Amino acid sequence: MRVPRVLAIYVGRVFLLSTLSVLGGLIAIVALFDVIELTRRAAGRPDVPFGRLVEITALKLPFMAIEILPFAVLVGGLVAFWRLTRSSELIVARAAGVSAWQFLAAPVAAGTLLGLVAITAVSPVSAMFYARAERLDSTLLRGGAGTLGLSGGGLWVKQRDDALARGGSAILHGERIAAVGPDQLTLERVSVFRLGPDDRFLERIEAERAVLEPRRWRLEGAAAVGAERMGPRNATLTLATDLTVARLQDGLAPPDTLSFWALPGFVSVLEEAGFSAQRHRLRFNALLALPLLGGTMVLVAAGFSMRPSRRGGVGLMIGAGVAAGFSLFVLTKVVGEFGVSGALPVMLAAWTPTGVGLMLAVAMLLHLEDG
Template sequence: MIGVFARYEARRLAGAFLIATLIVFALICTVNLIELLRRGGGEGGPGFARLAAMAALQTPSVMRKTFPFIMLLAALWTYMALARRSEITAAMAAGMSFWRVAAPGALAAGLFGAFAAGGFDPLAAAALDRFDRMEGRYFEGRESLLSFSEEGLWLREARPDGGQTVIQARQADSGGARLGEATFFEFDSQDRFLRRLDAEEARLAGGFWRLSEASILGEVRGDPLASAEMTHESALDLPTHLTPDRIQEGFSSPEATSIWRLPRFIRDLEAAGFSARRHKTHFYATLASPLMFAAMAVIAAAFAARPPRLTSYGLAAAGCAITGFALYFLGDVALALGGSGEAPALLAAVAPSLSAALAAAALAAYLQGS
């Protein structure tokens, strides 16, 4: 009987979670589309089809944040339905403890959390990265992109004449205002190479990159090797519209980077001289998400699994929602502390999931003893 009931409970929870996910996806996508239409739906805007695509691309990253609460609602719905039909009462009368009643749902929720971290997260990250690029292009006029590799930092900057400058640097300070061992590649609007500048150091100051000890491969016309001329300048200013803040905006947000790529991205980020606290915090929090999912299922069971004659389902739903919002607030504060460096990244990322698990254990122990 235990095996049959466990499979039945897990199927019910899985079905409720999928239905709740589809409903929330539709709601969030609609809200995103309305906001994008407000921002760019006028004449000369990107157009409805492109805005709808952007809304769909943005939705998975928002859903990723709400998944634990979708699980909380789905589990509450499932356990209330089981309790109303006295199925939980019958299972406990047959000798099952509360822990054995809640375990199948917690296991199913944990598996959903593992899929959300390892499967859904990369899809949401790719969609958000695409959305960020489209938002920068159509709403903010931002074409600068920042990336990292084993060679250091790479930055692409669009110029007013339609050309672009690609910047590579071995080192950078935490704000991106000083680059060490920097190389600037300039291209025209037809993506033809114009010139290359190598500098020991490049600093952002008042709308210019100030290059120190710069070697310049002169302007190229026709055959680049035949016409190239090398010159040297002890100091040289290159106009730029970049600022330290705009460079920081070019970072891929942690949510726009797949969890499978985050460890290497963090290493490259730190090797280039930038802080990776936000990315570390996001990485650890994503790894801890299966525990959060499982805890949410147990919390919902603790509120909803009592016999109908002893339970006010309105109060149970309200108590469950308040607990969920409290954990959400704690998670937001912890992630902010971790991202700012006020708390260790690992502790800040894992604390919300551990708190949820402890709350679930406390509620379950109280129910078991009552």
């Protein structure tokens, strides 16, 4: 039958335009608040120009779009279906025998497609830009506390080194991570490069191992390396630091700075090094669930906004739809924390909000069609 197909495409076009408009508006609002927050943080730093703050926010826009997308699909769907119901277009279609499932096919496909585009195309751009924004934020507003890198089981750390020269820094490289505990980290075959305030090389230290303890690195079997030779490794040296195991793990490529395609490989690297990869696994599964969540939000919006206006209470139903979307957002954060802590399996924590929303939407639409 041609009429349901044409109607589905028409409803899908109205839904898509409404969703993209809502998404643009929500991104603008969030970006405005982010600029205000960055301006507040930069209030005591007159050397930070306002343009750099705007640049940080602009770099975060793709990440914001992915995070806001499910709520934008919900609100866009509520607006689109309410307008179509108010103009009696959907009421006439249903009176003519067209099922809600038929004319919702295109909007559901559009919501799912938006999720697919977000994780496959926008996610790599988002990760690259967000990592750049975090580096700018760290350099301009957090004083460049330190940078970290992890590859092949080895660890690179750059930190402040005020003991050697004020404003100096130290670059520490461990070839192998020997042990990781809640309060202690041990690296083997360690090199330390100490730099002055102008990044001028001052000293190099080679050590058999380095142990991260509260407020310091303990370098065992350490020796200074001269221009021609290295002295005997028989000293135990200390290097002051404000790093902790928790801060190291948080700084090793946070999940938000990795694309959907890069997350599985980095999870393997983290686990080989002995670090927990719960947050990265949760992020990967949450992105994997995004297309299904997009389609689910379309069904939730339809269930709350397709009530005929002659029955009254339309505004209350739309408000309930927004509240349901906010509840799903809160549920996502709560079960996500349980997933990170290990209290829930990561897959269950990532997919629960989508499953709950899908069951709610299907129940409401079945009641709307047959009840």
